[in-house]
Amino acid sequence: MHLTLKDIAAEAGVSAATVSNVINGNRARVSADTRDRILRIVERRGYVPSAPARSLAARSSRIIGLLVPAADQDSLTLSPHTAGIIGMLERELRRHDYHLLLRGIARPAEVTEVLRSWNLDGAVLLGFLDAEIDRLKRRSVGDVALVAMDAYADNPLTLGVRSDDREGGRLAARHLLGLGHRRIAFAGPASSATGVVRRRYEGFRLAFAETGTAWDEDLRLTVDTTHASGREAGLRLAAEHPDATAVFATADVLAIGLMEGLAAAGRTVPGDVSVVGYDDIDIARYVAPKLTTVAQDLQAKSAAAVRLLLDRLAGGAPPDAAVTLDVRLMLRGTTAPPRTPEPTSR
Amino acid sequence: MHLTLKDIAAEAGVSAATVSNVINGNRARVSADTRDRILRIVERRGYVPSAPARSLAARSSRIIGLLVPAADQDSLTLSPHTAGIIGMLERELRRHDYHLLLRGIARPAEVTEVLRSWNLDGAVLLGFLDAEIDRLKRRSVGDVALVAMDAYADNPLTLGVRSDDREGGRLAARHLLGLGHRRIAFAGPASSATGVVRRRYEGFRLAFAETGTAWDEDLRLTVDTTHASGREAGLRLAAEHPDATAVFATADVLAIGLMEGLAAAGRTVPGDVSVVGYDDIDIARYVAPKLTTVAQDLQAKSAAAVRLLLDRLAGGAPPDAAVTLDVRLMLRGTTAPPRTPEPTSR
DNA sequence: GAGGAATGGTTAAGCGCTAAACCTTCGGCC
DNA sequence: GGCCGAAGGTTTAGCGCTTAACCATTCCTC
Numbered sequence: 001m002h003l004t005l006k007d008i009a010a011e012a013g014v015s016a017a018t019v020s021n022v023i024n025g026n027r028a029r030v031s032a033d034t035r036d037r038i039l040r041i042v043e044r045r046g047y048v049p050s051a052p053a054r055s056l057a058a059r060s061s062r063i064i065g066l067l068v069p070a071a072d073q074d075s076l077t078l079s080p081h082t083a084g085i086i087g088m089l090e091r092e093l094r095r096h097d098y099h100l101l102l103r104g105i106a107r108p109a110e111v112t113e114v115l116r117s118w119n120l121d122g123a124v125l126l127g128f129l130d131a132e133i134d135r136l137k138r139r140s141v142g143d144v145a146l147v148a149m150d151a152y153a154d155n156p157l158t159l160g161v162r163s164d165d166r167e168g169g170r171l172a173a174r175h176l177l178g179l180g181h182r183r184i185a186f187a188g189p190a191s192s193a194t195g196v197v198r199r200r201y202e203g204f205r206l207a208f209a210e211t212g213t214a215w216d217e218d219l220r221l222t223v224d225t226t227h228a229s230g231r232e233a234g235l236r237l238a239a240e241h242p243d244a245t246a247v248f249a250t251a252d253v254l255a256i257g258l259m260e261g262l263a264a265a266g267r268t269v270p271g272d273v274s275v276v277g278y279d280d281i282d283i284a285r286y287v288a289p290k291l292t293t294v295a296q297d298l299q300a301k302s303a304a305a306v307r308l309l310l311d312r313l314a315g316g317a318p319p320d321a322a323v324t325l326d327v328r329l330m331l332r333g334t335t336a337p338p339r340t341p342e343p344t345s346r
Numbered sequence: 347m348h349l350t351l352k353d354i355a356a357e358a359g360v361s362a363a364t365v366s367n368v369i370n371g372n373r374a375r376v377s378a379d380t381r382d383r384i385l386r387i388v389e390r391r392g393y394v395p396s397a398p399a400r401s402l403a404a405r406s407s408r409i410i411g412l413l414v415p416a417a418d419q420d421s422l423t424l425s426p427h428t429a430g431i432i433g434m435l436e437r438e439l440r441r442h443d444y445h446l447l448l449r450g451i452a453r454p455a456e457v458t459e460v461l462r463s464w465n466l467d468g469a470v471l472l473g474f475l476d477a478e479i480d481r482l483k484r485r486s487v488g489d490v491a492l493v494a495m496d497a498y499a500d501n502p503l504t505l506g507v508r509s510d511d512r513e514g515g516r517l518a519a520r521h522l523l524g525l526g527h528r529r530i531a532f533a534g535p536a537s538s539a540t541g542v543v544r545r546r547y548e549g550f551r552l553a554f555a556e557t558g559t560a561w562d563e564d565l566r567l568t569v570d571t572t573h574a575s576g577r578e579a580g581l582r583l584a585a586e587h588p589d590a591t592a593v594f595a596t597a598d599v600l601a602i603g604l605m606e607g608l609a610a611a612g613r614t615v616p617g618d619v620s621v622v623g624y625d626d627i628d629i630a631r632y633v634a635p636k637l638t639t640v641a642q643d644l645q646a647k648s649a650a651a652v653r654l655l656l657d658r659l660a661g662g663a664p665p666d667a668a669v670t671l672d673v674r675l676m677l678r679g680t681t682a683p684p685r686t687p688e689p690t691s692r
Numbered sequence: 693g694a695g696g697a698a699t700g701g702t703t704a705a706g707c708g709c710t711a712a713a714c715c716t717t718c719g720g721c722c
Numbered sequence: 723g724g725c726c727g728a729a730g731g732t733t734t735a736g737c738g739c740t741t742a743a744c745c746a747t748t749c750c751t752c
Contacts, residue, residue: 002462002737002738004737004738004739005738005739006738006739014701014702015701015702015703016702016738016739016740017701017702017703017704017739017740017741018700018701018702020739020740020741021701021740021741024740026740026741029698029699029700029701030699030700030701031699031700031701034700034701046458048458048459048462048463049463049738049739050402050462050463050465050737050738050739051398051463051464051465052397052398052399052401052402052407052464052465052737052738052739053398053402053707053737053738053739053740054738054739054740055398055707055739056396056398056399056402056706056707056708056709056737056738056739056740057706057707057738057739057740057741058707058739058740058741059707059740061398063447066448070436070437070440073437073441074437075433075434075436075437075438075645075648076432076433076434076436076437077433078424078429078430078432078433080426080429082429083424083426083428083429083432084424086422086424086429086432086448087421087422087423087424088421088422090416090421090422090448090449090450091416091419091420091421091422091450092421094416094449094450095419099447099449099464100447100448100449101409101445101446101447101448102412102432102436102446102447102448103436103440103445103446104436104437104440112392112394113394116348116394116396117394117395117396117397118397118398118445119396119397119398227628227631227632253632256632257632260632260634263634282573283629283632285573286573286599286602286603286606286629286632286633287632287633287634288606288609288633288634299421302421348707348708350707350708350709351708351709351710352708352709360731360732361731361732361733362708362709362710362732363709363710363711363731363732363733363734364730364731364732366709366710366711367710367711367731370710372710372711375728375729375730375731376729376730376731377729377730377731380730380731395708395709396707396708396709398707398708398709399707399708399709399710399737400708400709400710401709401737402707402708402709402710402736402737402738402739403708403709403710403711403736403737404709404710404711404737405710405737
């Protein structure tokens, strides 16, 4: 048999309610004396309250779901970026005495099921497409707090946290333009699906507009966010756009694939082609030369997500509050001025 | 108000118990008719049972904890290897209708607290030292099933899953010996702490013994499992053991750090020094040259852990059952015969 | 010295579910 | 035709906790 509230109450010679009040530090009328006595007993006996029971009685589970898309029978593929976020989210939640339930989502309906089933206080949506987030709107979700990371949906029921993707794209392009590059390729997934890519693309174009430089749509490479796809794109870039002297990729894995493809095509980095990535994952520092990339502060991002979530639960933040975090460019080894400075136009 | 069992029961004109029996597919005496009617109502109304309530009433939460060491206020640092395991564990658990609670553990006592608090059916211990696992023995853990991954503790209360580390070390060394290397360094953390490293080391030595080759203890480099530490070790190796023509590292990140250190010291890989890693993380294929490494089947490992866990819960597996999985050597670009074949002794 | 507010609790109802024990009805069997 | 067992349920008693409502003292205040 388990050690329960009642056992503690009996030993302390008080009612269960009092023990409950003490444990929850309630706005409770309990003498310091009684409180101490109870706490000592709890400590000595190693009493741990039953979370399911609390969950049931208090209608709050103190669990936050971490929901990640997963093809039906497939395992979650946690990118280094995602893995970093998960680790930091867990820390933040633990600090606030919340727990983290990790769950792959195959069908949209599962979101509601998980929320309801576990009585989740909230959930973090990681890696969903904007449209998927929007679709959640229809389902009644009660008053769980939802925070979508890296999405630009306008679901009025979800909080949002993302880094300043537009600025990230802009920084990358300005850097390359500043070095003297003009033929700069943009490699990333089709931006129709994800607002993140679209913002990065917009920022990229903005930098051209700001410096009055023309940009050729041909240099937009549509590529998956994978190493293999990046490598292929590198080969393609070398073959089809021999005049391109730089490329900005919307993810580091992609950038690293690009570097490999370029190398395979006999182009050197940054000698022949400069490369800028995005995310600043660990690997960016493991490749040679080290990858110049746009860094996000994962720590801040996770903290912001949790803060937003808890604020919302406390009735603070409005249901569609959003936070945008700063990014910065990590200058490393894969960018350099173009080998043969192009004749400055006009 | 929530939709509850009672609501369904009322609508179906039966008692709550019957609905419960239907939902749980119990050894229940329910007519096919009633069953169908109930299921249809459940479906139509979108009823989802409350997990905390079930947990409380059935004394089983259907949650498996994933416990990972975490320095007190620190976030979990999920290595690519760990991240891979997590993703696959989640999938396996989801298939069996279990849930995954991710929790960083700062103090040993937290293990028991989490287990008790959430009424966990079981837990996977990931990344703990053997001694820490052993210490769990003292705490009464009730009848949760514990499975330790990659540990060689002899706690009679924990299940175990690991890959064949001894064979991994042996494969690596045989490969290098077979190529003609004789001065082969071993780089890894002090093996006193973790049985995994000790097994890999034993296998490594075994290969020497089997081929009747002597090995010089000086070539044992004690290094942390990090990229930075690996880089340092690479520099040290080049400086202090200029005659070493190969090195086996107990982890890929370490191996990649080594490659960087060696390069910084002016040694080429595999020209001057061959390198073999361990784990076959994605990055192993992103570096140039691609890393020769010992691969574990993470998929199989995760599946084995879950199988063991559920078997144990069903009363099947003995409380200290263990599974050891095969490993294999991925031959890639970082190993080659030594440049100047050493004069074959005798 | 009586009324009101603190102070320090207690009681009781219930959160949503499960599971063991119990109750009917009915058909079959000798 | 009386008894048995199976089929198809229902009743009941919690699981361990929270929370609102209630009660009894004590302490001021005028």
